[in-house]
Amino acid sequence: MIIAKTVEEIRQFRKKNPGLTGFVPTMGFLHQGHISLVEKSVSENEFTVASIYVNPTQFGPNEDLDSYPSNIDNDLKLLEKAGCNAVFLPDNKVMYPDQHVFISIKNFSNFLCGLKRPGHFDGVLTVVAKLFNIILPDNSYFGEKDYQQLLIIKKLVKDLNFPVNISGCPTVREKDGVAMSSRNSYLDSNERAEASALYKIHTKCREIAKNGMKTRELLDMLENFQKQILNPDIMKKDYVEIRNQYSLEFEEYLNSDSRIFLAFYCGKTRLIDNAAIF
16 A cells, blocks of 8 residues: 655556546544445455545634544554555645635535534535545545535536546444544543434434424424433534435425434534434
8 A cells, every 4th residue: 555645646656557446535533434435445446545634624713623633553554454555645735735716515505514614515625626636536435424515525526527426335333323433532431422312313213204294393303302312411402404315405294305414512522413214
């Protein structure tokens, strides 16, 4: 496995290895969710490239850019074991030497996490577009845990005609249902015990939902369920919403395309999750 720290180095690797290539962009501090994406790429491509880069343009002024967890040595060991062929490991000077052009998206980013994190998806789209242009992959892999991000990246590829196929991969969970996330490392023992509430809520949603039920009726039932299971001293709701999983539009009645989206603050850590209802 080669490690490239400049655009020239990773392009040289691609030039020498022009076969079918999969790409997994990450911000590091890897867990089994990331590795499942790498393994998927390895199974479907001749070469697999991963990137490790904490992108500053997708963080808000009061977010955790400066404290985002990192363990590059362990990340590289995990990637090599998973069969990754190359890792792109740039710094800010490589990625943003003198940036004046940024990408933004309308409509898809003014609700859910886009509403709560203004400018976040503009930063995501910009860095992903740059990475696609640098690495020129045939396929790229993203986890469904960040479902809104996945749809927005699919829009990026479609609207700007990137020649890359985007594959969404299932969320990888801990034994108690908590979605794996690098930010889970922020949680203390009490917070970690409460984090499974998100999984309990969308599990309850799937248990009581009926095709054709009013969406507001289901949300009211889930609101009552939250009062029963949440520790208000630890868990604070950011949002619980049900939307169409393709358009992300709110629909009055549940149907086969309905999906639940959740975001909570567990202590100071913001956790997100989602699941198809049917």
